[in-house]
Amino acid sequence: MSLDTMIVIDGNSLIHRAFHAIPLLSNSQGVITNAVYGFTTMLLKILNEQQPGLVAVAFDKGKTTFRHQDYAAYKGTRKATPDELRPQFILARDVLKAMRIPYYELENYEADDLIGTIVSKAEATGLNVLILTGDRDALQLVSPKTKVMLTRKGITELEVFDEGKVWDKYGVTPAQIIDLKGLQGDPSDNIPGVPGIGEKTAATLIKEYGSVEEILNQLDNLSPRLQKLLRGKEEIALLSKKLATILRDVPLDLDLADCSWHGPDQQKLLELFKELEFKSLIKQLTSAPAPKTAKETTSNKLASNLPELATYQVGFQTVTSQEDRDELLVQSSHSGKVALILEGTRGQGVDAFYLAVPGKDVYLLRLTGSRDNLNILRAICENKAIKKVFHDAKDAIWLLQQHDISLHNLFFDTMVAAYLLNPTATNYDLNDIALEYLNIVLPAEGETAQAARAEAILRLSEVLYEKLVQRSEDRLYQELELPLVQILAEMELAGVAVDKQGLKDMSAELQQAIEVLSAKIYELAGETFNLNSPKQLGQILFDKLKLPVYKKTKTGYSTDAEVLEKLAEEHEIVALILEYRQLAKLKSTYADGLAALVDAKTGRLHSTFHQTVTATGRLSSAEPNLQNIPIRLESGRRIRKVFVPRQKGNLILTADYSQIELRILAHMSQDSNFLEAFRLGQDIHTRTASEVFGVPLELVTSEMRSRAKAVNFGIVYGISDFGLARDLKVSRQEAKKYIENYFARCPGIRSYIDRVISEAKAQGYVSTLLNRRRYLPELYSKNFNIRNFGERAAMNTPIQGSAADIIKLAMVKISKELKLRQMQAQMILQVHDELIFDTPESEVEELIALVRDCMENALKLDVPLEVDIKLGLNWYEAKPI
Numbered sequence: 016m017s018l019d020t021m022i023v024i025d026g027n028s029l030i031h032r033a034f035h036a037i038p039l040l041s042n043s044q045g046v047i048t049n050a051v052y053g054f055t056t057m058l059l060k061i062l063n064e065q066q067p068g069l070v071a072v073a074f075d076k077g078k079t080t081f082r083h084q085d086y087a088a089y090k091g092t093r094k095a096t097p098d099e100l101r102p103q104f105i106l107a108r109d110v111l112k113a114m115r116i117p118y119y120e121l122e123n124y125e126a127d128d129l130i131g132t133i134v135s136k137a138e139a140t141g142l143n144v145l146i147l148t149g150d151r152d153a154l155q156l157v158s159p160k161t162k163v164m165l166t167r168k169g170i171t172e173l174e175v176f177d178e179g180k181v182w183d184k185y186g187v188t189p190a191q192i193i194d195l196k197g198l199q200g201d202p203s204d205n206i207p208g209v210p211g212i213g214e215k216t217a218a219t220l221i222k223e224y225g226s227v228e229e230i231l232n233q234l235d236n237l238s239p240r241l242q243k244l245l246r247g248k249e250e251i252a253l254l255s256k257k258l259a260t261i262l263r264d265v266p267l268d269l270d271l272a273d274c275s276w277h278g279p280d281q282q283k284l285l286e287l288f289k290e291l292e293f294k295s296l297i298k299q300l301t302s303a304p305a306p307k308t309a310k311e312t313t314s315n316k317l318a319s320n321l322p323e324l325a326t327y328q329v330g331f332q333t334v335t336s337q338e339d340r341d342e343l344l345v346q347s348s349h350s351g352k353v354a355l356i357l358e359g360t361r362g363q364g365v366d367a368f369y370l371a372v373p374g375k376d377v378y379l380l381r382l383t384g385s386r387d388n389l390n391i392l393r394a395i396c397e398n399k400a401i402k403k404v405f406h407d408a409k410d411a412i413w414l415l416q417q418h419d420i421s422l423h424n425l426f427f428d429t430m431v432a433a434y435l436l437n438p439t440a441t442n443y444d445l446n447d448i449a450l451e452y453l454n455i456v457l458p459a460e461g462e463t464a465q466a467a468r469a470e471a472i473l474r475l476s477e478v479l480y481e482k483l484v485q486r487s488e489d490r491l492y493q494e495l496e497l498p499l500v501q502i503l504a505e506m507e508l509a510g511v512a513v514d515k516q517g518l519k520d521m522s523a524e525l526q527q528a529i530e531v532l533s534a535k536i537y538e539l540a541g542e543t544f545n546l547n548s549p550k551q552l553g554q555i556l557f558d559k560l561k562l563p564v565y566k567k568t569k570t571g572y573s574t575d576a577e578v579l580e581k582l583a584e585e586h587e588i589v590a591l592i593l594e595y596r597q598l599a600k601l602k603s604t605y606a607d608g609l610a611a612l613v614d615a616k617t618g619r620l621h622s623t624f625h626q627t628v629t630a631t632g633r634l635s636s637a638e639p640n641l642q643n644i645p646i647r648l649e650s651g652r653r654i655r656k657v658f659v660p661r662q663k664g665n666l667i668l669t670a671d672y673s674q675i676e677l678r679i680l681a682h683m684s685q686d687s688n689f690l691e692a693f694r695l696g697q698d699i700h701t702r703t704a705s706e707v708f709g710v711p712l713e714l715v716t717s718e719m720r721s722r723a724k725a726v727n728f729g730i731v732y733g734i735s736d737f738g739l740a741r742d743l744k745v746s747r748q749e750a751k752k753y754i755e756n757y758f759a760r761c762p763g764i765r766s767y768i769d770r771v772i773s774e775a776k777a778q779g780y781v782s783t784l785l786n787r788r789r790y791l792p793e794l795y796s797k798n799f800n801i802r803n804f805g806e807r808a809a810m811n812t813p814i815q816g817s818a819a820d821i822i823k824l825a826m827v828k829i830s831k832e833l834k835l836r837q838m839q840a841q842m843i844l845q846v847h848d849e850l851i852f853d854t855p856e857s858e859v860e861e862l863i864a865l866v867r868d869c870m871e872n873a874l875k876l877d878v879p880l881e882v883d884i885k886l887g888l889n890w891y892e893a894k895p896i
Contacts, residue, residue, distance in 0.1 A: 686763025
């Protein structure tokens with residue numbers, strides 16, 4: 016308890032950080048609560064850790080302040096406050112009222128100025144001050160009695176700055192932070208600074224001369240380069256410093272006695288938490304002992320009046336003796352379940368591991384120089400009777416593989432489980448998951464942190480599994496997502512062989528084509544320029560060639576793909592520029608980029624498959640992203656030519672679901688036209704064209720089919736008449752007619768869309784055929800665009816997510832069969848609805864039958880699932896069989 020400590024909180028900063036760190040959450044009434052939840056948990060954490068005697072919160076009031084009078088563009092680059100965030104400021108104030116924490120706001124001033132004034136008064140009375148903010152401007156307030164706690168990662172990690180830390184990080188004193196900003200500016204606040212002067216140069220000048228004013232007085236003594244940068248910019252430097260300066264004497268009606276904190280109003284806080292449906296906080300609050308009398312509700316009763324969010328600590332033992340190792344094996348076998356945290360790198364393997372055994376301390380075993388500890392790790396991981404719990408088990412499998420250790424009985428992966436429960440989260444960091452589901456704050460780093468992490472994932476495995484059961488997602492987890500972890504790890508480890516010489520040849524060909532294109536573009540432009548510079552390209556297109564301007568950016572003309580496509584009919588140079596960009600991307604990203612990613616040891620590409628990224632359940636890949644290889648252009652398709660079998664005598668086999676999303680749409684919508692078309696084996700796009708354009712099947716032209724295809728897939732993704740008109744290059748009225756005809760001829764599709772949106776709004780989420788859920792708080796937004804996005808997601812997620820479920824089911828079945836039959840064929844890639852295999856020629860017939868059976872019978876639908884299988888010497892040359 017620190018009666019002489021005051022905490023001053025930047026309310027705006029903390030709420031904004033929470034909003035962007037936590038995915039949209041809402042209660043059953045549709046009230047968005049992610050920012051206020053993050054704000055509240057951070058507030059509780061800091062109060063429990065610091066136990067201050069005084070607390071105050073500062074907010075901005077209004078959009079304009081006295082700084083705008085000096086510089087109208089101040090904060091001009093800030094985006095408008097999202098509609099989902101704005102009401103949460105009111106909720107945050109409600110939380111503060113229930114917490115009995117005063118908050119301050121004042122017209123014409125920023126929260127920073129209020130903080131500066133509060134700090135000044137607090138220091139004058141001898142108080143120590145802690146400022147909690149995400150704004151580095153506050154560093155200028157650091158003093159012997161004041162420290163700044165900066166939110167560093169989301170809202171769970173803090174970096175504490177005292178005078179020494181400011182100097183170490185920026186090379187200036189806290190008081191000189193404003194001079195630093197005066198020279199280098201601050202893009203976040205649109206403070207201009209002096210063009211050409213960065214942080215390093217600014218810090219060097221301030222160290223030597225002390226302030227902006229003195230630097231300007233000494234201009235004649237500076238280098239010619241610095242003189243050139245600063246002359247004529249004196250006013251902007253001084254203005255920038257002024258804009259960055261936090262006031263410490265605003266006319267704030269402040270009595271520090273009002274900031275004395277004696278704990279919350281528990282009843283009001285409980286009622287508010289119930290209204291907002293902060294279930295984990297309610298549980299903590301109701302389990303805390305209430306004070307006996309009002310007189311006892313004083314600062315020293317803080318810990319019993321708040322949900323406990325202190326840093327989580329657990330005991331751990333370092334295992335060094337053989338006796339301890341033997342005992343550890345006995346405990347692990349007896350418990351039947353352990354959690355592991357592995358330390359190490361994919362290149363070097365495991366350096367140490369932490370083992371959590373239920374009801375026991377956590378154990379630390381270092382592998383460096385200890386063969387015995389490595390054997391313990393092997394014995395535990397390869398023991399099929401012991402259930403293993405990990406956070407990101409795929410990465411653990413990689414590490415174990417470096418020691419030829421196999422992982423058996425993977426029982427739980429907390430990262431994958433957290434993803435299933437909230438597939439739209441921005442990350443699944445263990446710290447955030449522990450805070451959300453266990454209400455604990457894990458230590459930041461060190462051995463105590465790793466021990467706490469091991470214990471936390473052991474606890475999380477039970478909590479998360481219970482939640483999966485409550486949502487009927489436990490089978491999806493156990494039978495699909497968890498087995499897939501091991502499969503993806505095996506695919507990554509196997510890698511895919513590439514023709515390195517083929518990549519070199521392709522790079523040279525693309526370079527030659529780029530040079531030819533560049534010459535044509537320069538000829539049409541009448542001069543050479545940097546084709547990769549949007550600024551120079553904009554000058555050529557709009558200043559010199561006088562093409563119509565469709566869009567501008569902060570730095571000039573927009574030359575993005577959308578703009579160039581609109582300009583393609585205006586001048587022949589535009590089509591060449593678009594082609595140039597496509598070829599340049601192919602060369603840099605694929606021909607050259609893939610070559611750089613080939614593993615020196617294996618000679619293969621080892622792409623990383625992400626299981627916890629997309630909101631729909633689709634897999635994604637990175638380093639390289641093989642899902643984004645362009646296939647519309649022949650030059651893009653030819654990239655696939657470099658993907659070859661791993662050895663002579665092998666072939667590449669591909670298996671691609673045919674129109675799987677439309678088949679799922681037929682099953683879900685029960686539209687009679689769609690059901691009949693697929694059951695009869697008709698081409699669905701030709702059938703749709705026949706219905707929409709009112710012509711017999713045999714009279715459908717290729718153009719009609721192409722337009723029907725755009726409508727079919729557009730409907731799945733909730734396309735508007737505007738979007739369809741743009742894609743088909745027809746009038747909006749014509750596109751609208753296509754959509755109207757489509758729904759008139761396929762009423763089941765219309766009914767499905769209306770039904771799924773209505774159900775989503777009623778229950779707050781949509782589900783796939785295997786019960787994968789996606790919550791959609793966007794459906795309750797007052798912002799039309801965001802609400803419209805929510806409706807499109809409600810339409811598409813059940814279809815796209817079910818397609819993801821089906822191919823994952825197929826992968827699990829195929830992997831199991833390959834192992835049972837002890838086949839040499841390997842599943843090496845998954846790209847959208849396609850699986851790619853590297854197989855010995857002798858196994859081709861068996862593999863074709865196996866793959867077709869597993870994929871086409873992965874899930875029973877009311878229409879048949881069909882798979883197109885191809886075979887060849889490489890991915891590009893694979894031909895239908």
